[in-house]
Amino acid sequence: MIKEICFANEIIIFARYILMNEEDIMLAYTYIEHGKFELREKARPEIKDSRDAIVRVTLGSICTSDLHIKHGSVPRAVPGITVGHEMVGVVEQVGADVTSVKPGDRVTVNVETFCGECFFCKHGYVNNCTDPNGGWALGCRIDGGQAEYVRVPYADQGLNRIPDTVSDEQALFVGDVLATGFWATRISEITAEDTVLIIGAGPTGICTLLCVMLKKPKRIIVCEKSPERIRFVCEHYPDVLVTEPENCKDFVLKNSDHGGADVGFGSGRG
Numbered sequence: 001m002i003k004e005i006c007f008a009n010e011i012i013i014f015a016r017y018i019l020m021n022e023e024d025i026m027l028a029y030t031y032i033e034h035g036k037f038e039l040r041e042k043a044r045p046e047i048k049d050s051r052d053a054i055v056r057v058t059l060g061s062i063c064t065s066d067l068h069i070k071h072g073s074v075p076r077a078v079p080g081i082t083v084g085h086e087m088v089g090v091v092e093q094v095g096a097d098v099t100s101v102k103p104g105d106r107v108t109v110n111v112e113t114f115c116g117e118c119f120f121c122k123h124g125y126v127n128n129c130t131d132p133n134g135g136w137a138l139g140c141r142i143d144g145g146q147a148e149y150v151r152v153p154y155a156d157q158g159l160n161r162i163p164d165t166v167s168d169e170q171a172l173f174v175g176d177v178l179a180t181g182f183w184a185t186r187i188s189e190i191t192a193e194d195t196v197l198i199i200g201a202g203p204t205g206i207c208t209l210l211c212v213m214l215k216k217p218k219r220i221i222v223c224e225k226s227p228e229r230i231r232f233v234c235e236h237y238p239d240v241l242v243t244e245p246e247n248c249k250d251f252v253l254k255n256s257d258h259g260g261a262d263v264g265f266g267s268g269r270g
Helices: 002-019 064-070 168-175 177-186 203-214 227-236 245-254
Strands: 025-033 036-043 053-060 087-094 106-109 149-152 159-161 195-199 219-223 241-243 263-266
Touching: 053 106, 053 168, 087 149, 087 168, 106 168, 168 177, 177 203, 177 263, 195 203, 195 245, 203 219, 203 227, 203 263, 219 245, 227 241, 241 245
Parallel strands: 195 219, 195 263, 219 241
Antiparallel strands: 025 036, 053 087, 053 149, 087 106, 106 159
């Protein structure tokens, strides 16, 4: 009986699919199973809640967390979902209760989905939002943005308009990579006497570095093994000290006043 019901559901889904207009179908990069992603055709997302928005994705990027899903390190990830939580785009449609954006607005999409009303949201810990779609939902538990279109719950919380003077490429890091560095720096209570260690000089590491520099600590040390990234840091941030992993411990001890780094950030690949 269960097999018959499942087969009937598959027939219904297939029938709906073949009856769709071509403009209602999009390509989406999909988590199939452990170790397997595929580019698949899916139905374009629709408004499900009055606080939703539909965004046409114009630019997206790949996060290490997407690879964690592929390698089976995210148990909450749902097979069949569209991956991706770093994107910008244009608002196509909004629910009746959305007030902060309108169709035609260029927007960044926040990596976290949050209601803005629960205990954790009110205290700034939006990643712990208690809503069923709260926290890291996009591209993990609900369809994300490595697709042509994405549905964004709680659009008033999760979308920010991009100024006309900022390009999509410039704005792309705002929703996750830059926000990660900014948030980590904000809660680290860096002082002018601190030695700060940043492990990894990829996009997240560099964004973290830029945010840490705003705090003006006594010294900043970056640990990186890639010659290209080491060269980039040395060329663009000559006041930052750089070391490689095999020498990191001794280097940090030699260049700190309190027996090691006072504040540390890990932005390396998982």
